[in-house]
Amino acid sequence: MPGFRVLIIESDAEEAGRLRDLIRACAYTSPSGCTVPAETWCVDSFAQARSMIGRVAPNLVLFGPASARVATAGELRQLRQQGGLAPIPILFVQDLKSACAGEVPKADCDDIVIKPYNPGLMEMKLASIRRFRDFNRSLITQRDRLRRHHADFLQEQANAREIFGNLGNESCLDDTDAIRYHLSPRAVLNGDLLAATYTPDGKLVLMLADFAGHGLAAAVGAVPLTSIFYSMMPRGFSFSRVLREMNRKLFDLLPRQMFCCLVMLELDPRRNHLRLLNAGMPSPCLVRADGAQELFVSRHLPLGVLADDQVDTAIVNYQVRAGDRLFLWSDGIHEARNLRGEHFGEERLLALLRKGAESGEAPSRELQDFDRILVAVNAHAAEQHDDLSLVELDLSKPSLTKGDCPAVDYSGVRRGGRIGEWSIEICLAQEELREADPLPHLLSVLVQMPGAVRFREDLAIALGELFRNAMEHGVLGLDSSIKNTDEGFVRYYDLLEERRQQLDGGWIRISLRCDDWGGGGELQLQVEDSGSGFPPCTRSGRGVYSGRGLAMLRTVCRNLEFSPGSSLVRAVIAWGDGQPTDGENGGAKTVQTPTVPV
Amino acid sequence: MVVSDSYTSRVYTEVADDGDTLVIRVSGNFDFNMHREFQRAYRNVSPPPKAVIVDLSTTEHLDSAALGMLLLLRDYCVEVGRDGDEPRVELINANSHVSHILSVSNFDRIFSIR
Numbered sequence: 001m002p003g004f005r006v007l008i009i010e011s012d013a014e015e016a017g018r019l020r021d022l023i024r025a026c027a028y029t030s031p032s033g034c035t036v037p038a039e040t041w042c043v044d045s046f047a048q049a050r051s052m053i054g055r056v057a058p059n060l061v062l063f064g065p066a067s068a069r070v071a072t073a074g075e076l077r078q079l080r081q082q083g084g085l086a087p088i089p090i091l092f093v094q095d096l097k098s099a100c101a102g103e104v105p106k107a108d109c110d111d112i113v114i115k116p117y118n119p120g121l122m123e124m125k126l127a128s129i130r131r132f133r134d135f136n137r138s139l140i141t142q143r144d145r146l147r148r149h150h151a152d153f154l155q156e157q158a159n160a161r162e163i164f165g166n167l168g169n170e171s172c173l174d175d176t177d178a179i180r181y182h183l184s185p186r187a188v189l190n191g192d193l194l195a196a197t198y199t200p201d202g203k204l205v206l207m208l209a210d211f212a213g214h215g216l217a218a219a220v221g222a223v224p225l226t227s228i229f230y231s232m233m234p235r236g237f238s239f240s241r242v243l244r245e246m247n248r249k250l251f252d253l254l255p256r257q258m259f260c261c262l263v264m265l266e267l268d269p270r271r272n273h274l275r276l277l278n279a280g281m282p283s284p285c286l287v288r289a290d291g292a293q294e295l296f297v298s299r300h301l302p303l304g305v306l307a308d309d310q311v312d313t314a315i316v317n318y319q320v321r322a323g324d325r326l327f328l329w330s331d332g333i334h335e336a337r338n339l340r341g342e343h344f345g346e347e348r349l350l351a352l353l354r355k356g357a358e359s360g361e362a363p364s365r366e367l368q369d370f371d372r373i374l375v376a377v378n379a380h381a382a383e384q385h386d387d388l389s390l391v392e393l394d395l396s397k398p399s400l401t402k403g404d405c406p407a408v409d410y411s412g413v414r415r416g417g418r419i420g421e422w423s424i425e426i427c428l429a430q431e432e433l434r435e436a437d438p439l440p441h442l443l444s445v446l447v448q449m450p451g452a453v454r455f456r457e458d459l460a461i462a463l464g465e466l467f468r469n470a471m472e473h474g475v476l477g478l479d480s481s482i483k484n485t486d487e488g489f490v491r492y493y494d495l496l497e498e499r500r501q502q503l504d505g506g507w508i509r510i511s512l513r514c515d516d517w518g519g520g521g522e523l524q525l526q527v528e529d530s531g532s533g534f535p536p537c538t539r540s541g542r543g544v545y546s547g548r549g550l551a552m553l554r555t556v557c558r559n560l561e562f563s564p565g566s567s568l569v570r571a572v573i574a575w576g577d578g579q580p581t582d583g584e585n586g587g588a589k590t591v592q593t594p595t596v597p598v
Numbered sequence: 599m600v601v602s603d604s605y606t607s608r609v610y611t612e613v614a615d616d617g618d619t620l621v622i623r624v625s626g627n628f629d630f631n632m633h634r635e636f637q638r639a640y641r642n643v644s645p646p647p648k649a650v651i652v653d654l655s656t657t658e659h660l661d662s663a664a665l666g667m668l669l670l671l672r673d674y675c676v677e678v679g680r681d682g683d684e685p686r687v688e689l690i691n692a693n694s695h696v697s698h699i700l701s702v703s704n705f706d707r708i709f710s711i712r
Binding site for chain 2: 256257283300
């Protein structure tokens with residue numbers, strides 16, 4: 001228990017001695033039970049007191065009757081300032097017999113001790129001052145502790161934010177002007193999460209997620225989510241496979257009452273095909289070139305709620321047309337409240353987008369809609385209640401095609417390295433086909449080859465096309481012509497999902513053969529399926545292998561062969577000089593079978 | 599997602615006439631501030647009810663924290679179900695705003711909503 005120190009200011013030595021005895025006689029028992037007598041110091045003037053205060057740090061200053069009479073308000077103020085945060089109570093002695101009693105600056109002292117002294121009263125006053133001193137001290141201790149905790153907490157959040165920020169380093173959000181986004185966290189850490197990257201075959205994948213809760217817990221959940229996204233997507237795992245993986249991981253990690261709402265989309269800019277899953281987020285709005293709006297309502301539970309969940313049935317497919325733009329937002333925008341507590345709501349947003357479509361030319365509109373929404377939300381919201389995110393995606397902009405994006409860096413790979421001579425064959429049966437995702441495995445083997453980055457994207461596209469065709473047309477027997485209308489397009493993908501779930505037979509065999517003659521080479525891909533084979537040749541180009549798929553294959557392959565009645569397709573990707581230096585070796589491997597030119 | 603400010607909200611509980619059904623009514627804003635009261639409403643009910651009905655007729659708004667609390671209630675009922683009959687959970691009387699939130703989150707897939 002710290003002692004109680006009293007500084008007595010009194011010019012009359014006899015009077016000072018009397019006060020000191022009086023104070024020493026007062027017994028005080030602290031809340032902790034020990035009795036410590038007060039320590040006293042006597043000085044005879046205010047000037048002396050000032051020089052003592054720093055040294056003594058008194059808990060109480062007592063002005064004796066003579067000193068009290070001459071004390072000024074200014075002096076008392078100085079005294080208080082010296083006390084700093086722990087205020088020093090100031091007591092005046094007032095001599096009732098003295099004529100000048102009225103001159104005491106009463107308002108500036110804390111209490112008055114009346115002379116002649118009453119020891120009982122004095123004891124009470126001192127005890128009460130001590131209690132206040134103890135109380136004040138514990139408050140300051142608590143404040144300091146809180147301050148320290150708060151500083152630690154902010155530091156922790158700042159560290160977490162840095163980690164969180166680094167997670168986004170892999171994103172391609174800033175590589176294209178077709179994506180505009182605004183994220184504004186309510187706290188240091190953002191519960192909203194935006195990520196985008198490309199698949200090996202050049203599809204853009206974008207995810208906007210919102211964790212229940214914000215701050216640290218939400219950011220912690222973002223770590224596995226982002227790392228799954230950025231590790232699986234660029235390796236070519238399928239959209240639904242990645243989503244299932246995310247759901248599983250979040251279910252394992254998150255406390256029961258936490259979950260993650262999310263919109264994830266995959267845009268194939270070459271085929272103008274958009275796939276989208278909405279799990280509990282506000283509906284993204286597709287604004288067509290003519291201003292028509294379409295909402296992608298949530299068709300799935302938030303991720304992390306159920307242990308194992310089929311996401312496929314909730315994925316929607318969409319054919320993109322020139323001028324289509326997609327707006328995504330988190331519920332921070334919906335729930336922005338004004339002073340009357342009214343939410344901003346979806347209706348206001350859609351109205352803003354409608355207004356945008358009605359006014360002006362398309363190019364000026366693009367910037368306006370995005371900014372206008374933000375301005376309107378900020379104008380509406382009295383204060384920010386939640387993380388607020390807005391994303392605009394121009395679906396038909398050419399800059400969405402990966403082309404210029406830096407390829408995933410497989411460090412240590414020499415571009416001119418030898419790829420080698422090898423072959424692989426994989427056969428997938430019905431069980432595997434239901435969940436089929438052979439591309440990432442094949443691609444991950446292939447990128448191990450030095451120099452393979454040179455044809456990585458071509459290979460991903462060719463393999464993807466060949467596999468999809470074998471699966472959709474061969475094994476599942478779907479007819480591409482269903483896709484010719486908008487409704488048919490959606491119907492086609494619904495049918496695809498339905499038939500895949502019910503698949504009880506069939507197989508796909510994929511074989512790869514690589515020839516490397518130094519400075520150039522060829523990769524031969526063969527894909528065969530259990531289907532009934534291609535229908536009799538349709539030279540018009542229409543039919544099973546119709547449309548974009550074929551065109552895409554042709555852009556990446558030097559050679560493409562398939563025969564009617566057969567279900568075997570052979571494609572060749574070439575690089576470098578294109579001609580083997582050793583004619584015998586190279587020639588033996590390009591077996592020419594009678595084929596139908598396509 | 600929002601953990602909203604406290605408005606005047608309350609949790610009321612009653613046991614329905616048959617004695618086996620626990621009715622929990624949440625008034626006002628069903629949000630994070632309710633979590634203690636909401637948990638208290640169904641935990642420590644002995645014997646456990648055969649059904650828990652969450653009456654949302656006086657719920658004005660419901661946020662993600664409330665959805666989380668409903669998941670906890672569902673988990674609790676599964677837990678109780680290990681030793682006997684699993685109490686059934688029903689959400690009833692949601693206003694249009696609240697049902698919209700429930701349907702956006704697709705909670706109708708894991709709860710019976712009337």
